[in-house]
Amino acid sequence: MPTAYLDNLVPKSPRKRRVTIADVADALDLTKGTVSRALNNYPDISDRTRKRVAKQAERMGYRPLSHAQAIRTGRTKSLGLVLQTNAHDAQRPFLSDFLAGVTQEASAQGWSLTVATAHSQASMQATLERLINEHKADGFILPRTMVHDERIDLLRTAHVPFVLYGRTGDDTDCAWFDILGENAMRDAVLRLAGMGHRRIGFVNGGAGFNYAALRHAGYLAGLTQAGLGADPQLEAADAVTAEDGERATARLLELAAPPTALVFAVDMAALGAYGAAASRGLTIGRELSVIGYDGVPEGAYATPPLTTFNVDTRRAGERLAHLLIARIRGADPATLRECENARLLERASDGPPAVTSEELARLVRAAGNHDETNGRTR
Amino acid sequence: MPTAYLDNLVPKSPRKRRVTIADVADALDLTKGTVSRALNNYPDISDRTRKRVAKQAERMGYRPLSHAQAIRTGRTKSLGLVLQTNAHDAQRPFLSDFLAGVTQEASAQGWSLTVATAHSQASMQATLERLINEHKADGFILPRTMVHDERIDLLRTAHVPFVLYGRTGDDTDCAWFDILGENAMRDAVLRLAGMGHRRIGFVNGGAGFNYAALRHAGYLAGLTQAGLGADPQLEAADAVTAEDGERATARLLELAAPPTALVFAVDMAALGAYGAAASRGLTIGRELSVIGYDGVPEGAYATPPLTTFNVDTRRAGERLAHLLIARIRGADPATLRECENARLLERASDGPPAVTSEELARLVRAAGNHDETNGRTR
DNA sequence: GTTCCTTCCAAAACCGGTTTCGGCAAGGGG
DNA sequence: CCCCTTGCCGAAACCGGTTTTGGAAGGAAC
Structure with a gap:
């Protein structure tokens, strides 16, 4: 130009x-x-x-002047963040909080934040390379980590510091902050089991994301701890939107022995269960219990309000900025790893099972004939 | 440090x-x-x-290296954006889109985006001063403009380029992009009048914000155009949350001659009307019609889904980046002013009045005795 | 009184660009 | 043939910092 x-x-x-x-x-x-x-x-x-x-x-x-310093030191005193805008993103409603956390901690230490966006995997890599080449940031925060994450490969080979929001398959040289979603899933199962549920299903989130593997493991751990056996039939995967969740719920409800409770890895998918239940004449929180995860605002406005786990996104931003600055200053990544638990929001979408699995199956079959989705405009 | x-x-x-x-x-x-x-x-x-x-x-x-250039030219080739995190912010769910728009246009021209946050009016001014002093950005995007906006005063006296997302009281030397909310409010009134409503109320948004003045004017213009007289009793103001909206709706419904339809300047407030209606046994879209503005995602999940106006936030970001870069390059601000219309989302919260104002008043009085709010967990 | 360290600062080079200044060579006019 | 432009580029200064180098002054050791 x-x-x-x-x-x-x-x-x-x-x-x-x-x-x-x-x-x-x-x-x-x-x-x-x-x-x-x-x-x-x-x-x-x-x-x-x-x-x-x-x-x-x-x-x-x-x-x-930080950019005057930068020309000699090679350090911009700026953190980089590239947001992916194509994908579903449960974090979207929390972006403001996240940025507040990051920038607060950054500016407290005299650093600033450079934001870019990418609309695809390829443009993500290209954007990162450009920012690296132009030294727009001394290090990067990588949100929404995958089990195998190309961004990590890129930054590793370029020897650019980074910190993960989430964990990943190959930890080597990685610093991270993460919420223990696996514990939340486990607790959700235990809570439902404590209410008397015996068939508890699980609807997982985006395939490939590291959180999905962990939350699944947490679900299984919960079943074991509750003394319930795992039944692969009760599981669905890759549900990140309300539509996905509605479809997954429908499928699970059609089973010969349907679950009386569902744990969702993602709130938006959990909200889809409402539609599936409504179109079968089932009441959420009675015939079908639902627990979500994320704490999206929509959950509070659903009827009944969604029981879910809330993540303190602002704090995550703070910690990530802190860890990344330390990383850039040369700290050993192995010492820069923090985890915290999500907080349960007890609302009204779960409760003791109003019916047994067998009775539920009968209700679903009865509703099956005049099955229709309610025409909701989006 | x-x-x-x-x-x-x-x-x-x-x-x-x-x-x-x-x-x-x-x-x-x-x-x-x-x-x-x-x-x-x-x-x-x-x-x-x-x-x-x-x-x-x-x-x-x-x-x-842009920061190497900057030391001689004084230009960082970076746009500044300071987000306010305390206030209610209908734009929060759209922040991701907004950033996508800004960064896309910016990086297309070889510029980048520096983001900071402020939690109060005072910290906003302090943050802007710091960013200016440290030359972290060559110009700023100011979202959510007030009728009288201190940020504008600051930037004007500091001779730092800026562009407004919204308009403001004193236009001098201001470049801006804005959505014509006043047209949306006018169209909402006309739509309701066309459905047969004769008493149409208005619940305005945050006092002091410039959009509130404009939307109010649009509401009045709609009444005039529909041949309906204006009645100040049918107006409420400063409602930006669901709680605000619920309170305002309750007050308007208790009038001797209550409105059969309400136009809201802000979606979140419009969602509050649902609670006020429910606790009085009224059905939204029948006894009480509601039209909102913003297009928040919660609206699609409400029952019935909220009729509202959608704003293309991503495009707003693009245009603002474009205008700001032009402004920084020295273009005359008077030539850098763009407006667009919001797009109506026809959903199910409005319809022909099921009852007259007199009948509605009777229904409200009847429900008045066992008036209670439903204990919703947030 | 040398010699040898230390302590502490001045001077200058440096980072990666941009901008100013000056001069050479070619071309045009007289 | 000389002078004056004009076109074009090299040389050097400059921007606001950081880092290296070098040396003066003072104290300790001999």
């Missing part, structure tokens, strides 16, 4: 000049090299001078 | 060196000054040389 010359023709805005490091140096009758070393705690500066410099810089309101 | 010296102690990662302008110059046996001027279309470079340079730079994959 060759424009510099043309841009030069328009009058530069008369912004008043910033205070530079030379100004500070002059005021103290020192050289700018000395001031720089003083501010950066070089050991060959006397304490007296260091203090004088610090005080004067403070008084004059001097703030180094 | 004095850390440079310490950072120096950790081994620099062995990233392979970028190709610099000097590399290109050497390859062509030119000086870097010449290469720079060639790439930037200076008129004192022959066409032949310009083409040679362009080709060689392309071949070597040379990309100038």
Whole structure:
């Protein structure tokens, strides 16, 4: 985009000049090299001078220009985040919180955040390469990790620091923050089992994402811990939208021995169960219990409100920024790994089974003849 | 944050060196000054040389380092966006789309996006000042404009380019993109009037925001155009959450001559009407018609689904980035003003009035005795 | 009183670009 | 043939920082 010359023709805005490091140096009758070393705690500066410099810089309101530093140090003091905009994304409603967390922690340490978006796998890789090549960021936050994640491959071979929001298959050299979704799924099963459910199904989320594998494992762990046997027939996968969830629920309800409760790895899919239940004359929370995961706002407005697990997305952003900055500063990634639990939101979509699995099967068959979806406009 | 010296102690990662302008110059046996001027279309470079340079730079994959350019030019080639995280924000669910729009247009022109957040009015001003002082961005996008907006004052006096998402009281020197919410409100009134409603109420959004003034004007214009008189009693204001909306709806329904239809300036408030209606035994879309504005996803999951106006947030982001870059390049702000209309989503929350205002008043009074809110968990 | 360290800062080079300045060579006019 | 432009590029300064180098001053050891 060759424009510099043309841009030069328009009058530069008369912004008043910033205070530079030379100004500070002059005021103290020192050289700018000395001031720089003083501010950066070089050991060959006397304490007296260091203090004088610090005080004067403070008084004059001097703030180094990070991109001026960057040209010598190679560090922009900027974190990179590339959002994927094509895919389903349960995190979308929380993006604002996430950014708030990241930027708060970043700016507290004098860093900033550079955001880009990609609409496909390929453009994701291209965007990352461009940002790396142009040094737009010193490191990257990678949300929504896959079991095998190409972004990680790219950053690893480019020797660019990164931190994962989520875990991944090959941990080597990875720093991460994650919510223990597997514990949530386990607790959901235990909660339902405690209410008296004996056939508890599971509808997993996006295939390939690392969280899906973990949440499935958590579901199985819950069954074991509750003394219930696992039945692969009670499982569905790859449901991330309401439509997916409705389809999966329908299929599970049509089983000869349908589940009286469903655990969903993803809230949006759980909301799909409402449609499947309604069109069969079933009441969520009675004939069919549902527990979701994510805490999307829509859940609170569903009827009945969806019991789910809430994730503190803002805190995730904070921790990720913290970990990434540490990583960029050279900390060992093995020491930069944190996990936390999601918090259960007890609402009204689950309860003791109003009917047994056999009775439920009968209800579903009875409704089967006049089966129709309610024409909901989206 | 004095850390440079310490950072120096950790081994620099062995990233392979970028190709610099000097590399290109050497390859062509030119000086870097010449290469720079060639790439930037200076008129004192022959066409032949310009083409040679362009080709060689392309071949070597040379990309100038924007922060290296910035130190001389004062331009970071970066757009700034400070999000407010405290306030209610109907745009939250669309943030992802908005960012996609902004970053797509920005990166198409070789620019990037720097994001920060603020949790209060004061921190907003402080954050803007910091970003300006540190030259983190060459200009700013200001979403959610107020009638009188302090951010505009700040940027104006600092002579920093900006573009508004929305309009504002004092237009001087402002570039903007906006959705004509006033037209939507007018059309909503006309639609309801066309269905036979004669008493149409209006629940406005956040006081102080510029959109609220405009949407109110649109509502009044709709009444006039429909040949209906305006009745200030039928208006409420400052409703931005479901709770606000529920309260406002309740008050309007308790009137001696209640409205049979309500136009809401904000979807979330419109969703509050559902609760107010339900607790009085009224069915939305029959005894009480509701039309919202924003197109929040929750609206599609409400029962019945909310008729509302959808905003193409992604496109807004694109246009705003485009306008801002033009503004930074020196274009006259008066030429950088665009507006578009929102698109009606016809769903099921509105319809011909099932009862007259008098009958509605009777129904409300009848329900008044056993009035209670349904205990919804949020 | 040398010699040898230390301590601490000045001076200068450097990072990767942009912009200014000046001069050479070719071409045109007288 | 000389002078004056004009076209075109090299050389060098510059932007605001960081890092390296080198040396002066002071103290300790001999």
